Amino acid sequence: MTATAEQPPRIGIIGTGAIGGFYGVMLARAGFDVHFLLRSEFCAVAERGLQLHSAPFGALTLNPVQAYSRAEDMPPCDWLLVGAKTTSNSELAPAIIQAAAAGAKVLLLQNGLDVEDGLRELLPDSLHLLGGLCFICVHRAGPGIIEHQALGAVHVGYHSGPVMADAPARQQIVEQGAGLFRTAGLDSQAMANLQQARWQKLVWNVPYNGLSVLLGASTSPLMADQHSRELIQALMAEVVQGALACGHSMPPGYAEHLFKVTEKMPDYWPSMYHDFLQQRPLELAAIYARPLASARAAGCPMPKIEALYQALCFIDGRNR
């Protein structure tokens, strides 16, 4: 099941929303021993299980679920998948530490830049920290109910860990992480450079997440109007320029590729719109402020992204 002949790793899901729920159910379905930490939806999931309505995979119900309302009750997990919002990362540190086996791998399934940094300071050095970029159309439709519309790939990269972990050891861990998803039938790539992978994912998140909130529009209408198409392309171009200025590379034609992928996607409301609707804090630091600061420090202003960010800050402030 993994690259080595060892016992298959035990997996903990920290934050069982759309992302944590989807990947947790898919991994459990593949035979992994998966444990779910929940807060507000604990009772619903403990009673009725997790229901995944997946366009590509059909209806999947995981019931009973190994569900927990307290990390103290979880068994030690080898891999911890964090699907919570970046805005709550530091609050999650105690639960992560509690649920982690010795030398565990913590994988943040989150968008945005430098989302690991705040959490890293709060974790013991013995834990490996990784980032995962999810290319997926999924949202939470109700307590314990996950609606999966399309895609599902995860790009995994290494952030930090024990000083004794050399580059080959780190890459092996990344490969192991990608292997979990592949075993679950999902596309997954091991990325040599996490920061670069995060910048690449921003090419999608910067335009679509923000514009969904700013314009109250899902992907289909945004892709149907000439002016929003041009704005999306301009925002994507700024992300690419920012990434290059920060020393990262982009696959040739990557922005055009993501633009075309989005045209073929089912109509989709990005996660930031769901956050907005539910009056949760928007992930503006991870997706906008930090990329803007990094690019600016590298001498690359991203003016349209900055305007979008400033407008979103205003909206976010009013929304809570």
Place this chain on the structure above:
Amino acid sequence: MTATAEQPPRIGIIGTGAIGGFYGVMLARAGFDVHFLLRSEFCAVAERGLQLHSAPFGALTLNPVQAYSRAEDMPPCDWLLVGAKTTSNSELAPAIIQAAAAGAKVLLLQNGLDVEDGLRELLPDSLHLLGGLCFICVHRAGPGIIEHQALGAVHVGYHSGPVMADAPARQQIVEQGAGLFRTAGLDSQAMANLQQARWQKLVWNVPYNGLSVLLGASTSPLMADQHSRELIQALMAEVVQGALACGHSMPPGYAEHLFKVTEKMPDYWPSMYHDFLQQRPLELAAIYARPLASARAAGCPMPKIEALYQALCFIDGRNR
């Protein structure tokens, strides 16, 4: 009443909305012979007159009103003040021609760039065409009811007219126009360069008109939030750069001045927000597209304004 000892000019108001209604009532109150062309509000105004609720000037009712539903019924007017939206300028040409006395002066009380150009082609050369920039907080509160919150100054500049009109003659006409408003107790400046005056007014309209629609916010909340303040300042700075690139000058500290004026204004919903609410076409060509094109042609991109414009085009398209 005017600079010369001639008969005071007869004034026609083409488009009696908030702007046309306000200036028409103020001019009538000052003793001018003012004639109002109306469409949808003709009956209401013919029956009940025009009511101006003015914070600085108090409640003023003009009743009866010399109101007309057809330009053919109007007497020949020496000055025609056009308060309609820029989006309907070419439709108004027949009414303007109909109501114009020989050698009449047509004054467009409108924001934005090059708003005279489309109309100019439709007017006979014998008519003088001028532009007026209104620094005023006013809106239409109902049929024939105008709410005036603050300010009221008009900057007047010359656009075009008979070839025999030399620079001094043109400037005299501009001074005569400014004199009308001054006689009505309003501040008014004769501007040597209309294009420059239009660029200066854009320093206010570009941020506040657009952001009121984009963020659903009036001036007070926009001025209370740090991020929207920074966005406003950045948009203003781009207008100033665009104006300079196009060869115009700006009074020193002009953007800062307008920013401070807005802080002291009563809470205000710009006209574009009212257009949006009433599902009228937004004045995006005059206030955004033409300044963007002019600045771009002068080698000056205005990226934040362009992003705002693209977002507004999407909103405008959805709104109708």
